[in-house]
Amino acid sequence: MSETIARAASSAPVPILGGLSAIAERYDLILCDVWGVLHDGTRAHMGAGEALIRFRTLPEDGRRRRVILVSNAPRPWAGVRTILDGYGVPREAYDAILTSGDLTRRLIAEHPGERIHHLGPERDATIFDGLDIRLVAAGEADRVVCTGLFDDTTETADDYRETLAGFRARNVPMICANPDLVVEREKKLIPCAGLIAQAYAEIGGAVTYAGKPYRPVYEAALAMAAELDGGSAPDVARVLAVGDALRTDIAGAAAYGIPNLLVARGIHAEELGVLAEHDTLGEVSEWLARQEVRPDAVIERLVW
Template structure:
C-alpha cells in the first residue's frame, strides 16, 4: 500500500471544512507542546476551517484548555474542545447515583454538577474509571484483585478515557482504557463514549457546525491522530478521512521515534485495515 507523505497540513486541508485533531501525542506529550503543530491548526482556522480538538482526556474541556495553555498552546489554535470526559458525563448521569471512582483526585471535576455521590467500593452501584490512582508507579497488574471484586458484584464499569497508554515525555503510562480492557476480559460490562466510539464524534460534528454556522458533511471532515485503536479506528468507523501522525505512541513498532521505516509503516497500517489520506511524522 502506497501512502502519501506530506510535509504540512496545508497540502491537504483545502478539501475540508473541519479538522478534528487529537491532543495528546499530536499537540503535546504531557511535558511539552510542539509549536509547529498548533501553528498548523491556527493556519487552518485562518483559512476558514473549524478546528475542534477531540481528546480522550477524562476531564471536561475547561481543565484541558488550562493544561494546553500551561504547555504553551494558545487559544487561537482551536475553536473548541470535546473531551471523553464531556461525553462520559452523559453516561454517568444516566447510570447509578452511588459511584466508586478509580483514578487520581485531579479528575474529580468530571462529576461537577452531576447528581452522583462518590462512595467507597463496598457501597457503590457503579464504577467510573478516569485512570490509575498513580500512573507514575502503577500498572494494570496492580488492579487485578480490585477488578475481580467489582466483577463479582457485576458493577457497570464506565471508562472515561479509552486510551490504553499515552506518552508522558519519553515514557508510556497506562490509562483507564487498560483497566476497562481487563474488566471486559473478565466478562464485565464496560460503557465508553470517547474515541473510537461514536458519541464523541457526534458531539465534535455539532461543535464544528456551530463554529461554521451550518451543517458539515462527514466527507468534509479531516481527523488527525496517532493512535490506532482510538484515532484511526474512530475515524474509520465514523466515516471521516484521517491524517496519521507516525511519530506517536506506535513509533517504535515501525522504526524509531522520528525515523519511521516507510515499508514497515505501510504494513503496520495495512494490517490494521487503515487507509489514511496521508501521513506525517509530526503535525506541521
C-alpha cells in the same frame, strides 16, 4: 466496491505528507487529537499549533474553517484548555474542545442520585463537579467510573485485578472515561484507563466507553461544529481527523467515514523508527500492512 477493488485499495501506498498544507484546502473541519499531536504530556510540539492556526485562516470554501480538539482526557474540556495554556498551545489554534470527560459527565447525568465509585487519581475528580451523585467506597457502588490508574508511573492493570473481581461479583457496570490504552509522556508509554476497562471486560464486566474510537464522540463533535456555525455540520468528506493512535484516532474516524491523518511521532514513534529527535520517517507500508486499520495519510509531526 468489489472484492478485487477493495484489495487494491487496501494495498495502495499510504501517502506521507510533508505538511498539513498539502491537503488542508480539501477540508472545512479538523477534529484534532491533543496528547501526542499538540503536546507530549510535558511540552507543546513545535509547529502543531501554528499548523492549526494556518488552517483556520484559509479562505472559506462555502463555510468557515474550524478546528475542534477531540481528546480522550478524563476531565471536562476547561481543564484541558488550562493544560494547553500551560504548555503554550495558542487558543487561536482551535475553536472548541470536546473530551471523553465531557461525554462521561453526560452518561453519569443519565442516572441521577446514583452511588458512584471513582477509580482513578484525585486530579480527575473534577469530572464529577456539579453532578447529582454520591461518591462512595468500592463496596457500596452502583456504578464505577474509571479515569485512570492511581499511579500511572508504577502500576499496571494487574494491580487492579482484585478490585475488579469485587465489582464483577456484584455486576457493577463501569464507565471508562478514557478509552486509551496508553499515552506518550516524555517518549515513554504510560498506561491509561482503557487498560483497566479492558481487564474488566475480559472477566465479563459491563463497560461503557466514553470517547474515541466510539461513534458518540464523533456525533458530538459534528454537532458541536454545527452549533459553532449556527447550521448543519459539514459533510464528513470535508472533515479530517488527526491523531497519533491507530486504535482510537484512526480506527474511530475510519469507522465513521471520516478521512484521517496519522501523526507518526506519537505512541507509534518507536515502531516507526522516529523515537529520537534526529530520526526521520522512512517507509511505512510494511508496518501498516501488519495493522488492522490503515490511515488515509501519514505525517511525521503536525506541521504546516
